[in-house]
Amino acid sequence: MITAKGLFKRYRKTVAVDHLSFDVRPGVVTGFLGPNGSGKSTTMRLMLGLDHGEGETLFDGQRFGTIRRPMNEVGALLEAKPFHPTRSARNHLRMLAAANRIADKRVDEVMEFVGLGDVKRKKPKGYSLGMAQRLGLAQALLGDPRTLLLDEPTNGLDPHGIHWMRDVLKTLAAEGRTIFVSSHLLSEMQLMADELVVIGRGTMIFNGDVDTFVREFTQSQVVVRGPETAGLAETLKSEGADVVSEGDALVVSGLEIGKVGHLAFAGGVELHELSTRRASLEEAFMSATGASEQFVAKEPVRAAAPAAVEGEAL
Numbered sequence: 001m002i003t004a005k006g007l008f009k010r011y012r013k014t015v016a017v018d019h020l021s022f023d024v025r026p027g028v029v030t031g032f033l034g035p036n037g038s039g040k041s042t043t044m045r046l047m048l049g050l051d052h053g054e055g056e057t058l059f060d061g062q063r064f065g066t067i068r069r070p071m072n073e074v075g076a077l078l079e080a081k082p083f084h085p086t087r088s089a090r091n092h093l094r095m096l097a098a099a100n101r102i103a104d105k106r107v108d109e110v111m112e113f114v115g116l117g118d119v120k121r122k123k124p125k126g127y128s129l130g131m132a133q134r135l136g137l138a139q140a141l142l143g144d145p146r147t148l149l150l151d152e153p154t155n156g157l158d159p160h161g162i163h164w165m166r167d168v169l170k171t172l173a174a175e176g177r178t179i180f181v182s183s184h185l186l187s188e189m190q191l192m193a194d195e196l197v198v199i200g201r202g203t204m205i206f207n208g209d210v211d212t213f214v215r216e217f218t219q220s221q222v223v224v225r226g227p228e229t230a231g232l233a234e235t236l237k238s239e240g241a242d243v244v245s246e247g248d249a250l251v252v253s254g255l256e257i258g259k260v261g262h263l264a265f266a267g268g269v270e271l272h273e274l275s276t277r278r279a280s281l282e283e284a285f286m287s288a289t290g291a292s293e294q295f296v297a298k299e300p301v302r303a304a305a306p307a308a309v310e311g312e313a314l
């Protein structure tokens with residue numbers, strides 16, 4: 001269990017993290033989301049005491065700095081490639097293992113686990129970003145910790161790697177561990193996370209389960225299909241719904257599925273489908289964080305078309 005209380009960090013005029021408090025439960029994957037520059041990395045650094053700021057983070061009741069054998073309690077992957085440039089990957093981990101009184105055989109175990117068994121004697125400076133992420137995860141797992149903090153662990157991984165990382169994190173969570181992971185891949189987060197902490201400009205936007213987040217920040221729609229729904233469309237509109245035709249279906253916004261079903265039944269309309277279409281995590285994220293986006297790109301400007309010269313074929 002992670003309990004973060006009143007985390008605050010200012011860089012000169014910029015308040016990067018503004019009194020954030022949240023809990024991260026064991027047994028589930030908790031996703032950490034926010035637009036670029038919203039303070040995710042700073043929050044994670046504050047949680048581990050790697051940045052000076054205010055507030056307190058407890059890992060199973062203990063502050064990181066007071067844990068006697070931190071690698072056995074909290075594993076962290078904050079940035080890819082923080083490795084010794086000339087030592088082999090295996091020796092890098094062996095050195096860490098020795099310093100933390102972790103058995104040498106655990107090094108080979110975690111390197112096999114993350115799929116780097118064949119390249120463990122190579123130097124990490126020759127690793128790709130995806131391989132470096134795997135090595136970072138191996139390092140985080142070295143002490144078999146109960147808590148994992150991972151900042152963008154899928155960064156640089158190929159689709160197989162992303163799929164693998166998702167399975168690994170879900171499995172580790174199912175073993176009862178506490179997993180706190182940031183990612184920009186919202187479709188991936190939708191498949192991986194059970195709970196969310198969503199921030200914007202350093203402040204809390206949402207802390208709770210994924211389904212509630214999507215429900216709170218989007219409007220679900222009702223899909224209606226049947227051989228003759230034109231009359232029903234008019235009835236639904238007169239009840240205040242927005243109705244759009246999509247092929248042979250009606251997509252209804254603004255009315256509950258029960259109400260749509262009732263109106264169809266009352267009007268004697270035959271239905272072949274009546275279902276709810278849930279919005280995606282991405283739609284909910286856009287709606288929840290739109291106002292707190294810091295870096296908004298301008299619409300691309302198209303180069304002006306050359307003026308037509310009279311008589312010249314274009």
Ligand SMILES: Nc1ncnc2c1ncn2[C@@H]1O[C@H](COP(=O)(O)OP(=O)(O)OP(=O)(O)O)[C@@H](O)[C@H]1O
Nearest residue numbers: 011014015016034035036037038039040041042043
């Ligand atoms: N070392 C620093 N010095 C000054 N400002 C900083 C520093 N690190 C971060 N910031 C500022 O703090 C804010 C939060 O940055 P942070 O990197 O924590 O955001 P983030 O959510 O991790 O961003 P991203 O999603 O782009 O990785 C930003 O406005 C950033 O410019």
